[in-house]
Amino acid sequence: xxxxxxxxxxxxxDGKAVQKKKNKGNKKMNEELxxxxxxxxxxxxxxxxxxxxxxxxxxxxxxxxxGLDSIDALELGLAVKNKFGVAIKEDSxxxxxxxxxxxxxxxxxxxxxK
Numbered sequence: 001x002x003x004x005x006x007x008x009x010x011x012x013x014d015g016k017a018v019q020k021k022k023n024k025g026n027k028k029m030n031e032e033l034x035x036x037x038x039x040x041x042x043x044x045x046x047x048x049x050x051x052x053x054x055x056x057x058x059x060x061x062x063x064x065x066x067g068l069d070s071i072d073a074l075e076l077g078l079a080v081k082n083k084f085g086v087a088i089k090e091d092s093x094x095x096x097x098x099x100x101x102x103x104x105x106x107x108x109x110x111x112x113x114k
Contacts, residue, residue: 044079057102
């Protein structure tokens, strides 16, 4: 870390050291897909008084977050499959991981879209 930035030092073939900013693994999320997922959540679950702006991308969808339940997960999973051709396996651990937030769902869709 240097001046608040994460840096990595690389040594080039000619022996000179070069510092580059290290990507923290947080590549820019596809904002269009984020919006589509938020709209699918609203439409599939009939959340009439909720707007995409009301749904925080990193906030939990279940429990303390948006407050969704297991029935909502089934409906949302079907909507995601119909819209993006992505099926989420019924393994409860995988469902929990991929449906944690809009961000995790977007990542799963990006990685598994046909």
